[in-house]
Amino acid sequence: MSEAPVPARHLRARRIRALIVKESLQVARDPSSFVVAIVLPALLLFLFGFGISFDAARLRIGLAIEEPTPVARDFATALTNTPYFDVRESTDRRAFLDDLAAGKINGIVTLPGDFAERLARGDTAAIQIVTDGSDPNTASLTTGYVQGAWQSWRAQRALGAQGRSGGIDVEPRFWFNPELESRRFLVPGSISLIQMMIGALLTALVVSREWERGTIEALLATPVGVVEFIIGKLVPNFVLGMIAMAVCVLASIFVFGIPLRGSLLALTLFTAAFLAVALSIGLLISTVARTQFLASQLAMLAAFLPGLYFSGFLFEIASMPAPLQWFSVIVPAKYYVRGLQTIFLAGDIPSVLLPAGGVLVLMATILFALTARNTKQRLD
């Protein structure tokens, strides 16, 4: 009381600083913060990097040759020589039926007994494929690869017979990801899930804990204002998110060998904007939910799941029904993932980054204003 009166502005700065220090200490003391900032990002990256792969490994097929004629053997060799299959052979299709039912093989290719005979007669000889439709993706791949092997086998036979191949060569060229590793787009996509978890889930938990334990009433009695309260809660989690981001970027580049073609500055700005959105969502949830259980359920539902389904890194938004496509417009992760994939794999392309970044900043502003209003109402 003996100090000279301090201007209100300074007091306010001091209060915010004190709050940030208090919150940061609380975050730093709880080992689960460490889990969130370092273990979870590393784990998620690891899983998306190694555990999930859309790059089909060797497909297991059973090949039934009912009559081992030279021409049938010739086709069998063509199939076995492709890098896509692990082929097991038999003379009877029935030998494979149990394996197909048990999911041990992906499909059965059958060359009927009259295969050579029909070919010799000039009839159309059938090659039968049966695939396990319970995994549609793998089933289509199996058919596709058998067809590919069959086409090149036919082309070779035609070449032998007539000396001319015909047909059209299709030459695919994948930009930004010529080796076609699914890891290259899965890892940047998974970063958005990590940021959402830190931003929304952790923030929602931290604030609803104050409601649940009643400590927010104690805070009410102090001169701390709404905005100061919000800033005090947000800053430590923002820092946590940025640390997690650094872990992710280092792991992406050095462990998974994903190129960072854009600039670090663009990456940082984009992440900051997205974190601001995620933090505001978390705060907004905590003003609605009073218990941590409810807050975590809401955070999963409002933040995490839309980020998983509607960010475009796992599922193609254009293939969804129209109402879901409209809904995806308000999912922040969609814009963040678009930005991340472009910054990592393509570079700083302004025509992608500026609109996406603008949307994120706009969302953050709206959500922040909403949260400030809601928190004020709850505190009054």
Added chain:
Amino acid sequence: MVWTRLSALIVKELLAAFRDPRGRMALIVPPLIQLFLFAFAATLEVSNVPIGVVNQDWGAQSAQLVARLERASAFSEIRRYDSEKAARAAIDRQDVMVVLEIGQDFSRKLAAGEAPSVLVLLDGRRSNSAQIVNSYVNSIVAQYAAEFSAARSPPPDSEIVDRSWYNANREYRNAMVPILIATLPMMTVMMIVGMSVAREQELGTFEQLLVSPLQPIEIVAGKSVPGLIVGLAQCAVITLIVIFVFGIPLLGSAIVLFAALAVFLLSIIGVALFVSSIATNQQQAMMGTMVVIMPAMMLSGFSSPVQNMPDWLKPLALANPLTHILVVLRGLFLRDMPVALAAQRIWPMAVMAVVTIVIAAWMFRRKVQ
């Protein structure tokens, strides 16, 4: 005596889960939203995407090929670009994911019986979808080429007869939706069981439970049974929705299905109890749950087949109860899986359940001492 104590605890736990209306909603609404979201949003098919074309050829054949693409149901529209440069910029902007480039001499070469080449430019930022689109383009071009040459030379000497068993039209929904009967209750049960122990620890009431006459194994049972009841009820509701709303028939036995689900849920409860026995507050329990659920989901064949994983990750997938229940679910729904085959998948889950529950009881006992 044991039973009165135990039933009192079970009733108390069930009341705790259902008393609060918001908590009640949290058990019902999120799984339903997820069920429908997943059924409609989670498709790996690609359809309705625009495709870009750079056609530098003035002949009739290239126009025919482009018309084929226009009619294909996978593509919503054709966007024409004058030059490769313009097309490249369109891919950069993500206006299109794929551009077909047809060179000047396409029609001339095709008519002359030579093999012209076309170039397909794809956006590797989304290489999964791009690969699927590439396969569509390939089959359209191949079919066009086959018909073009068939008109000039004798018909093909052999053909592929392609058939799918268990799911004749290879519909994603039939393969994906039954899986939710296990994944959605798994999340609910992990949250209920994990958070309830952690909440008691945070509020200090767990100590009271520990000094009561209840044995650690009774506490474990008291915390497990409500989770099992809620989980099985969710399984039943989702199964009915899958059968009657999505029209996916259950070909196998319902008894085997629920026996497998019960064993699966017990193994999940064991894991949840273990996590919550380590955590000291709800936030830690929540984070621990996430650390367990995510790998469980991703290393299970849920989003991509187990056979695509590197060999050193496969043992982890086999120790994951979700891997086994997914095989049972797909088996029972799409192809009347024999009981013997299902049993091969049930016993690993039973082992997991026993191991995790015993460890959790041991952890609780340690807290008493």
